[in-house]
Amino acid sequence: MSEKVEVKTSQNEVRERRPLVLNPVLEEGGSYPLLKLDERRQELEGHGATLYDFGTGDPREPTGENIRRALIEAVPQVSRYPSVAGSRELREAFAGWMERRHGVLLDPETEALPANGSKEAIFHAHFAFLHHSHARRGVAYGTPGYPVYERGARYSGGEPLPVQLRGEDGFLLPVEKIDPEKTRVLWINYPHNPTGAPATREYLGEVAEFCGNHDILLFSDECYNDVYSGEPPPSILEFTRERTLAFCSLSKRSGMTGYRTAMMAGDAELVSAMKKLRPAVGAATPPFVQAAAREAWSDDAHAEERRRIFGEKRALFKEFFTSAGIGFLPTESSFYLWVEVPDRYTADDEAYALRLLEEGIVVAPGSAFGAGGGGYVRVALVPGVEDCRRAIGRWSTV
Template identity: 70%
Template sequence: MRKSYATLKLNPVLEEQGAYPLLKLDERREELRAKGRTLFDFGAGDPREPTDERIRNALIEGVPQISRYPSAAGKKELREAFSGWMGRRHGVTLDPKTEIIPATGSKEAIFHAPLAFLHHSHIRRGVVYGTPGYPVYERGTLFAGGEALPVRLTEDDGFLLKPEQIDVERTRMVWINYPHNPTGARASLAYLEEMSYFCRENDLLLFSDECYNEVYGDVENPPPSILEVTKERTLAFCSLSKRSGMTGYRSAMMAGDPELVAALKKLRPSVGVAPASFVQDAATAAWSDDEHVKERNRVFTAKRKLFTDFFGEVGLRYLKTDASFYLWVEVPGEFGGDDEAFALRLMEEGIVVAPGRSFGTGGAGYIRVALVPTVRDCERAIAAWQGVTA
């Protein structure tokens, strides 16, 4: 006789997440794909440009005959390469031994970081982050026993998270993310100085997600890093996914305050997420070279211009930016601000975009266009989009 089991209990955080919020879009995409329709996917931030050959070769050559567990601290050569890049790009000096630690992609790093600094027993266990924004800030907070404190970002404020929006009595950590996902908004050095001063004065940890810091068009005015302002009680999260087209390699770096890095070094052996040794070799090659980044940015700039010219012609409002490879587009009036309805209409023309609501409540009324298809496919998609605006 089959034994009867009690209902399986899950972590409450998993249960509260509920079903996938954009099920209709996902189902319609699969229906169109099954019919053989050509789809231009501007939904996921996964660019199609090839990874530089030198990076690929470094990965292949790094595969050892005998595999060994990687250390959480990462290879000395990798930490030195990242330190060299931070010096060239941001004028920041980092100690490769005490101020840098690698991760298997920024998503993993962002999710696990709160585990080192939060506990449900803490009086101040709140984590502030912007909405619309990257969903992992919230999820990492909740799984670590923290209190999620989303802050509404608005176009009027340039989608900047303002210090005065932070409840210091409840907050332990603050996440900022510029250039911003999903809007592409940029932050100035003056803004970073203001936020750093506020966090220091109120004893808050400041974590800066700089995943898109190397994707920009204005070569005379590259996005700054929080580490140009301070390392004190501060960490920068830097990724090769977008910079070097290495999304599948899963390689990122965390850097800043040596006390915070020491805490991560204590945490991460328990999690077991150090990058494979051959991925670290590829990352070393990537951080050591800047020329391939310039070429990638030229391509992203060309794609951005195609779409912004088109949006200008048809009267679609969007956030003007030269950074990240996202365009944040306001839903036109005839759709009544319904970003899911607009996304479904575009999908009928083969164009896949991300509704703003998928990035939190602050994203309603917008769509995100990720400039990931090739330049040729961007041109084809724009021609198809004309059918929506006609």
């Protein structure tokens, strides 16, 4: 039971007050799980150490000049509340990209909706379709994986149903592990965070058929779809739109993490439900950000150049890991590499991350991404090409 505490009022009288009661989901979240890593990083930064940050997936390549200019020129003298639906021009620009990139024809009026970044959209999507009173309120998702699927499920009254992903399956979420009697929503995320694993066309077709047969809402996190070398990753919308939403982002494709802009697309009925929900949570993209997003979705040249740079970084690390005998998941998708902890660290990913940190190399321990992540570290290809070379030089001494 919570203990009472003494507080002073404005008249300096002492009275008792109970501790603040939080949402149980917030209380269960706990504190930062990798405290030792964070503390040591702060110490090193305080001593002026040079750090190469491959931990947080926040690319350093500049946002295109045309995109920045579009935002600046759209800032009005008088700012008005934005609409949830966003501008027709933005939705048309996104639909144009979806047609060019995936061969999918969208109705920009009913099948596309802007969002303030994919994280916000992914979290809030659960609230439109789940409630604690529902008999079927399970949310299935792969682990290790992006933690927002679970958090959105918990806060909305859903039941998290994690499915552990395995390397021998290519980190593809096996549909035979999904219980259709419990599952209302299935999340897939390919190219995958944190492993970088891609999905085959055969797999996406299988998932689409399974969800259609069992009336499961299929949500596809496609934030890394336009970061690849070689074969372009497919979208779930190439296989189905029925009870399906794809979540697409400009953060990595266009270097717009700080702009907070993304799109939801798919089933018109699901998009309509999101339009009803989003005014209640105040989620509407500012018009000047929409202008920048419209320019980004309309321009493919900058995304191609960013893919070239990420490909150069990826090739450097793949060559190093191969020559050093360090295990990793070969992938040409996303800008992550999923790296095995060497045997001498007995699969302790936090210990390995701490050792790398002593060389100025920041990586994310796999255990931070949930069950199945232990024994790996995630390398986000964030620093520039030359800094990647310098970091590899340091890593080779570990």
